Amino acid sequence: MSIPSRVKLVDVGPRDGLQNEKSPVPAEIKIGLVHRLQDAGLKNIEVTSYVSPKWVPQMADNHEVMSGIARQAGIVYSVLTPNLKGYEAAVLDKPDEIVVFGSASEAFSQKNINCSIAESIERFAPVVEAARAAGIHVRGAMSCTVGCPYEGEIAPERVAYLAGLMKGIGVQHVGVADTIGVGTPRKVQRAMEATLQHYGIDDVSGHFHDTYGQALANTLATLEMGVWQYDTSVAGLGGCPYAKGATGNVATEDVVYMLQGMGIDTGIDLDKLIDAGAYISDFLVRKPNSRAANALITKRAG
Ligand SMILES: CC(C)(COP(=O)([O-])OP(=O)([O-])OC[C@H]1O[C@@H](n2cnc3c(N)ncnc32)[C@H](O)[C@@H]1OP(=O)([O-])[O-])[C@@H](O)C(=O)NCCC(=O)NCCSC(=O)C[C@@](C)(O)CC(=O)[O-]
Numbered sequence: 001m002s003i004p005s006r007v008k009l010v011d012v013g014p015r016d017g018l019q020n021e022k023s024p025v026p027a028e029i030k031i032g033l034v035h036r037l038q039d040a041g042l043k044n045i046e047v048t049s050y051v052s053p054k055w056v057p058q059m060a061d062n063h064e065v066m067s068g069i070a071r072q073a074g075i076v077y078s079v080l081t082p083n084l085k086g087y088e089a090a091v092l093d094k095p096d097e098i099v100v101f102g103s104a105s106e107a108f109s110q111k112n113i114n115c116s117i118a119e120s121i122e123r124f125a126p127v128v129e130a131a132r133a134a135g136i137h138v139r140g141a142m143s144c145t146v147g148c149p150y151e152g153e154i155a156p157e158r159v160a161y162l163a164g165l166m167k168g169i170g171v172q173h174v175g176v177a178d179t180i181g182v183g184t185p186r187k188v189q190r191a192m193e194a195t196l197q198h199y200g201i202d203d204v205s206g207h208f209h210d211t212y213g214q215a216l217a218n219t220l221a222t223l224e225m226g227v228w229q230y231d232t233s234v235a236g237l238g239g240c241p242y243a244k245g246a247t248g249n250v251a252t253e254d255v256v257y258m259l260q261g262m263g264i265d266t267g268i269d270l271d272k273l274i275d276a277g278a279y280i281s282d283f284l285v286r287k288p289n290s291r292a293a294n295a296l297i298t299k300r301a302g
Helices: 013-017 027-039 062-068 084-091 106-113 117-133 156-168 185-195 215-223 252-261 270-284 291-301
Strands: 008-011 044-049 076-080 097-103 137-143 173-178 204-208 229-232
Touching: 008 252, 013 027, 013 044, 027 044, 027 062, 027 270, 044 062, 062 076, 062 084, 076 137, 084 117, 097 106, 097 117, 097 156, 106 117, 106 137, 117 137, 117 156, 137 156, 156 173, 156 185, 173 185, 173 215, 173 229, 185 204, 185 215, 204 215, 215 252, 229 252, 252 270, 252 291, 270 291
Parallel strands: 008 044, 008 229, 044 076, 076 097, 097 137, 137 173, 173 204, 204 229
Antiparallel strands: none
16 A cells, blocks of 8 residues: 555544633634644644533533634535534534544543443444434544553454444544554554545544654654645644643644655645734644744744
8 A cells, every 4th residue: 555645634633622722712712723734734723522511611602613613615514423412402503514433442431421331332323313314524532542541452342343433433534643642653553544434545544642752653653654644733732631641742743844755745835824823823832842833933033
């Protein structure tokens, strides 16, 4: 399999990136971030989630954020929906894509969405059916495909099992998530191979957190398998509230820098992307969690 010549990045910063922030981030700042991402050339942005505000207070402004975006044609705005209640609220805000999110680990499923893997699939089935009937694309996130904060290592067979369940209810695309960033290249390749038992190469993506500094290596390892779609987070924002200690996704800036250096097209303007990362990092009063962004900011100042 040859390395793809073009890669699609879904920036999950406004959702995955900000969901774990302890202090409320105002809706206008989240909207400002989405606007800067779209100006930088991102064609896929994960904006928010329609989950319980008691579980994830930071996403309680989902309607305000979704309705405040000055949308651009050709951009896919996606949102997370764990159940029908979430879907029914989300659909009023006209997302282009919804994301159901399950787990390869039973314990993480319980901690994150308060139900077993089997129950989660029962909850997702009517959501998927309704979304597809409405012409809304459905993505499935598969958490803990390599390791789980509660169960430890996760076998590829469990990833294949979850992918099969997702396929069975009509989920069109699945993301292989290393939620706590413990994966290393061969392990992530095995999780991806397990997923490919049920999905074609055009219907899978990688979602790698960078807790142990392995996310770029894992991206390269799966690129070599022909994977061409990845979730990344501007300024390396994020972490999951139910995966203690896990840091953000691999920084979009780092991935774009690597891909540009490999001659792989992303359609993203790295300078503008760095400005988007600086905007949200300034608001959060911290440096971007991106080696490439910090190096290029220093060079600019130079
Ligand atoms: C899934 C639930 C809702 C189940 O939560 P539950 O408590 O089992 O739900 P319930 O059906 O028993 O309802 C309890 C209350 O929640 C309300 N409720 C029920 N559903 C909704 C909804 N959709 N939106 C708003 N409110 C809702 C419902 O109306 C009720 O309200 P009350 O009567 O007590 O006032 C809960 O566990 C939850 O919200 N979990 C959020 C989990 C989450 O957002 N985690 C982070 C995202 S996943 C992630 O980051 C990983 C990923 C995707 O990035 C990939 C990776 O890296 O692994």
